[in-house]
Amino acid sequence: MKITVTDAASKWFREDMGMTGRGIRFFGKVYGKTPVHQGFSLGMTPDDHPRHPIVAEKKDDVTYYITEGDQWFFVGYDLTVDYDAQTDGPVYRYAENGELDH
Template identity: 65%
Template sequence: MKITVTDQASKWFQDEMGLSNGRGVRFYGKVYGKTPVHDGFSLALTPDDHPDKPYAIAQKDGVNYFVQEDDRWFFKGYDLVIDYDASADSPQYNYVENDEL
């Protein structure tokens, strides 16, 4: 799994969540909701500055964006591309199929 964060999304996270160099955001799956690739589960996030056993991690502008090994089930087979949706003034999450089994 690969995580990609666009420049615009990085700016949103820094501005809206007060993130700075050395800080982090953990992404995980939660019960209820829907994504383009899951029914009954949705994407959640939380500030977390201490990745422990990351399954995937990307650093952008000094901020760590990551998924823990325990949340592999939610992301397996997909890369996560995090962009910014100006009309909603929020991040946009795109799941891109990969070759992971």
């Protein structure tokens, strides 16, 4: 499991959300859907104090991470965070990585 943040997404988080020197936590939440989960969607929130991160990616002085409590949502997948100019916001892509929940 890993997180990849594109240059365009990094720019959006820094310029539109003012996230320089801060943290973004990704998590699974009830309701919605993703290409890999029915009934659950991906959430993100500014959070500068990671508790038990299991994976993190630091890019342009912003730390993007997933905590131990949200591992269930990402097991078996890598997350790529990109920018969508049409919606002027992030878009999330999942790629299978073959990891199993232990």
